[in-house]
Amino acid sequence: MKNFKKIIILSLSSFLLASCVETQAIEKIGIINARGLDITDEDLLETTLVTFQFTPDSTEMTKILSGKAKTVKGATENAGDAFLYKLAPGKLKLSVIGRDLAEKGILPLLDTSARDARIPDLMYLSVSDTTAKELLSIDEENIATDIGQYLHGLIANRSNDHNIPRKTLQDFLTTYYDVGQDNVLPIFEIEEDMPKLSKLALFKGDQMIGELTSDEATLINLMExxxxxxxxxxxxxxxxxxxxxxxxxxxxxxxxxxxxxxxxxxxxxxxxxxxxxxxxxxxxxxxxxxxxxxxxxxxxxxxxxxxxxxxxxxxxxxxxxxxxxxxxxxxxxxxxxxxxxxxxxxxxxxxxxxxxxxxxxxxxxxxxxxxxxxxxxxx
Structure with a gap:
């Protein structure tokens, strides 16, 4: 009898505790799948977000949002102002950095992301030969799927084949802070309205300072x-x-x-x-x-x-x-x-x-x- 009472008390406690947690229906949020970061002529950060929305009355599950501010968080919030529901970055799989921004330096952006508990450490990093916004705005009819998933899949497949190194947010920062080695990141190009991976961005510290060909990437892979x-x-x-x-x-x-x-x-x-x-x-x-x-x-x-x-x-x-x-x-x-x-x-x-x-x-x-x-x- 005593054991039965304990079970009842524990069950009621779990129910009461669960009722105190704020819940969000999936129809009320926009799940960020990929993001792009660029520097504007006004020296502002522009973010482009690829989001999933599960609204029953919506004809499109993917929505591209864009916002500008002086910080990544501010630009994300600015992008969210044009979205009906709350944005959730917990499923962010890919971050694309525009070439101009990569050449300027990306440590402040990555450090901000690393400190945000909602941003996954295993998010892939990449560079766009154009602006990140242009890459993420490719017509999805050309790729028959969500652009964020497509780009993430390209990196995953090519790295599994050892054609390019795969770098996550955690990998990049670990290499950056470990004296004696520099980072490389995959570069996306646009060819005939299709994204393509064929080069690597070479970094000195947190700044992109050159490119490596696919053949040179093989030599890097053989070393690593x-x-x-x-x-x-x-x-x-x-x-x-x-x-x-x-x-x-x-x-x-x-x-x-x-x-x-x-x-x-x-x-x-x-x-x-x-x-x-x-x-x-x-x-x-x-x-x-x-x-x-x-x-x-x-x-x-x-x-x-x-x-x-x-x-x-x-x-x-x-x-x-x-x-x-x-x-x-x-x-x-x-x-x-x-x-x-x-x-x-x-x-x-x-x-x-x-x-x-x-x-x-x-x-x-x-x-x-x-x-x-x-x-x-x-x-």
């Missing part, structure tokens, strides 16, 4: 994680393969061969060789399957596989060297050599200023070990 099932396209000299070409009646005077591989597995390890002279060594292992090649190279002989391994090795090492030189000129270290150096300096502190001064002078010896394991479709 194990890469699997990713396409790698290379251009190799044809001369080493001249004795292994199939006979063709009319062979064009080619000097190069295009090859497309699948990276079965690829990863890198870096160590410090000389702490005083700042000399590093990065060892990259690539296991490749050939999908296609343009010159009709006969692949039956084992020595052809060795030639491919040797030429891809030289190609990759050369591209690592060129990318490092580009990054040193821009004074941005997305490879994270500063972080690796810092971890080798037990008990010593490395400041941002010290690494900015040192990074352009470092030397890296790249060693790429290539294993050609099989081939598929050719020519």
């Amino acid at each position: 994680r194990t890469v699997k099932e990713h396409h790698l396209e290379v251009t190799l000299p044809l001369a080493p393969f001249k004795d292994h070409l199939e006979e063709r009646e009319k062979r064009p005077q080619e000097t190069e061969v295009q090859m497309i591989f699948v990276i079965d597995k690829g990863h890198s390890k870096t160590k410090v060789l000389d702490e005083d002279q700042l000399v590093f060594q990065t060892d990259t292992t690539l296991r490749l399957r050939l999908l296609e090649q343009s010159a009709g190279i006969v692949l039956k002989k084992s020595q052809v596989g060795k030639l491919i391994e040797n030429e891809v090795k030289k190609y990759m090492e050369d591209h690592f060297d060129k990318l490092l030189a580009k990054l040193q000129k821009l004074e941005s270290d997305p490879f994270g050599y500063g972080r690796i150096y810092k971890s080798s300096q037990k008990g010593k502190n490395l400041t941002v200023e010290e690494w900015r001064e040192s990074f352009p002078t470092i030397e890296v010896k790249y060693n790429v070990d290539v294993e050609f394991i099989q081939h598929g479709v050719i020519d």
